[in-house]
Amino acid sequence: MAMAQSAPAPETATASDWWRGAVIYQIYPRSFQDSNGDGIGDLLGISQRLPHVASLGVDAIWISPFFKSPMRDFGYDVSDYCDVDPMFGTLADFDILISTAHRLGLKVLIDLVLSHSSMDHPWFVESRASRDNPRANWYVWADPKPDGTPPNNWLSIFGGSAWQWEPQRMQYYLHNFLTEQPDLNFHEPKVQEVLLDTARFWLDRGVDGFRLDTINFYVHDAQLRDNPPLPEEERNPITAPAVNPYTWQNHLYDKTQPENLDFLRKFRKLLDEYGAVSVGEVGDDQRGLEILGEYTAGDDLVHMSYAFELLSDHMPTAKYVAKVMDDIARAAPDGWACWAFSNHDVPRHGSRWGLNDAAARCFITLMMCLRGSACLYQGEELALPEAEVAFEDLQDPYGKRFWPAFKGRDGCRTPMVWEPSNQNGGFSSGMPWLPVSHDHLNRAVSTQEQDPAAILHHYRHAIRFRRNHPALRTGDFTPLEVRETVLSFIRSDGEQTLFCAFNLSGDPAAIDMPEGTWRQIGAELGSAGVSPDGRLHLGPWQPSLALRTD
The missing domain is CATH 2.60.40.1180 (Golgi alpha-mannosidase II)
Structure with missing residues (x-):
């Protein structure tokens, strides 16, 4: 069947448009390389392994959060936006990483988590103390209903109500994720100002841009209206597993509010001062591509948006891929998508789709030919399967909450395998924070480097093919x-x-x-x-x- 014609792309990318058609390599810092033997990956470890990343021919790296954090959600619960958590190193180590990446020709994007902070952040500690302190309005607080129940029916992605009772204020606070991750109040101008200052701090240190976590969760409905139910036949679990009743609501009011665009324009203005770029993560089961189009339209919002359609549980057929591309052409004629098959939140796509070697090679070749930019997840170039992690080794709170119906995200977060000579795969001289999968050891980087037929080399060929043909990039x-x-x-x-x-x-x-x-x-x-x-x-x-x- 013939599909509708897609919108034409902009003109060939210039130096400032390097992101159009770029290939970005995601690094999960806890699991990339440990430089000091404590079993946890760190910034110096990343610097040591960047030559491997550069050898793939990618344009940029995206580093998942490394900020100070109590690590209840492994860095996505930030307690200090302008410092490095000691387990990952220091600001000086980050400066080394930046200079190393730039010397190797790699741009550096870092993951900013602005929609919520850790409950240990000094801002929240002060905000929860009373209703009249200087930061009292920095988080989303609401009175209970007359019967003491939460102010509305909003649900958390991590399960249960999105509201947590705080006895000091005799109010509920909003948390779209863990109860330890309170949502910042973007209706408060001072919150927007301080978050823009956070971005400026890292831009001044030399980052080339940001991956913006949960970008459509920034602003909530000020009236706190209930979300309507979603008919069962319309449920399309993407942002949460099907076992989580979060997918039973039509999320009209807890996220994706019109005021969000005002903040994104302020953020883009700051980026333009530095020539920096942004990748926004849109989390929505029903209107993901529509929101992507809205958030990337024109030249005053985010540059590109991380799309979930190819992170699906079911292996994409020819018909499905064509439909996705046709849908995005209609929903985002002026927008720009960033595609991925795997990341730190979903099972690795080789296992998720049951791919054999030929299929894995075909899919990465396809990705390098699609319109849009592309994200690769560490270890994807080795065709690592999803690791089996026993419950007693599990670290992810999401998996602990829904085990065994949903086993969490640790299976895609196990350490990178560099060489097979020991059970830690060259990742660490100590006990890794998650066990190294034995199934991964025979796919280690050093092993594949010696095998001309290994999929690692196919990834290099596919990325080089894209780079050598401008029509594929733009x-x-x-x-x-x-x-x-x-x-x-x-x-x-x-x-x-x-x-x-x-x-x-x-x-x-x-x-x-x-x-x-x-x-x-x-x-x-x-x-x-x-x-x-x-x-x-x-x-x-x-x-x-x-x-x-x-």
């Missing part, structure tokens, strides 16, 4: 065709035109080439050529890539 994307299991499309930037086809199945398939004269390229990616009968015969999980020459 070109338009039209038309998308689905013929049985084969997805095909054309990428063009005015200077070059590429035809891309992918057989997203384990069975052979054949299609006709589009009109014109084409030269087959991408042999290093297993690209199929045109057969003597003039048709394109694709093996299971095989791509075909061609450059127009007429």
Whole structure:
């Protein structure tokens, strides 16, 4: 079937537009490299391993939170936005990381968690103390209903009510995540000011931009209206597992409020002073692409938005990928998506989708040909499967809450494997904070470096292929065709035109080439050529890539 034509892309990226079509490598600092033997990854460890990241050919790194934190949600509960937690090192170590990355040609994005802080943050300690202190309005406080129950029906992503009783104030405070993660009140101008100052602190230290956590959770409905129920047939669990009744509500009022755009414009103005960029994470099960389009439209909001559609539980079919791309063309004609298959919050996609080696290679080749930017998650280049973590080794509070129906996020957060000579995979000389999976050891970096056929090299080839063809980074994307299991499309930037086809199945398939004269390229990616009968015969999980020459 033919899909609707996608919107044309902007002109070829300039130096300031490096983010368009960029490949970004996500680093989860606890699990990347431990430099001091305490079993926890740190900033100096990241610096030591950045040559590996640079060797992939990526444009930037995104580092998950390393700020001071009690670590109840492993850094996403910040107690000091302008300092490094001692377990990760010091500000001086961060400066070394920045200089090392820049020397290797890597941009550095850091994860800012602005929607909520830790309950240990001095701001909250003061705010909870009384109703009339200078920071009394810095968090979201509300009186109970006459019967003492929470002010409305809002639910937490981590389970239960989104409201927690505070006896010192005789009020409830809002927490969209853990009870130890109170939500900041963006209706208070001073809160917005101090958060902008936080961003400026890191920009002054040399970061190239930010990944903005839960960007649509910043502002809540000031009237605290109840969310309506969501019919069962409309539930689409993305932001929370299906076992969590959070997915039973239509989240009209606890997030994604119109006032959010006003703050994002202030944030973008600050970024523009430094030539920095932003990737906003939009968490929404029903309107994710619509919000993405709204938040990335024009040149005064976020540059790009992290999309969840390819982080789904079900392996994307040709029809599904075409629909997602068609949907985003309609919902975000002026926007820019950042795609990912895996991250620190979902099971690794090789296990999630049950991929064999050929399928894993096909999917990363596809990602490098899609319109938008791309995020890779550490270890993805090694095709690491999801690790099995026993309950007694579990660290994630999310998994402990919903075990065994939902086993949490630790299976994708186990340490990176660098070499197989010991049970810690070269990650640490001490006992790792999570056990290293034995299934990972034979996929270690040093092992794959010695094997020309390893998937690590395929990732390098795919990223290089994208870099060498500007039409893949910034070109338009039209038309998308689905013929049985084969997805095909054309990428063009005015200077070059590429035809891309992918057989997203384990069975052979054949299609006709589009009109014109084409030269087959991408042999290093297993690209199929045109057969003597003039048709394109694709093996299971095989791509075909061609450059127009007429």
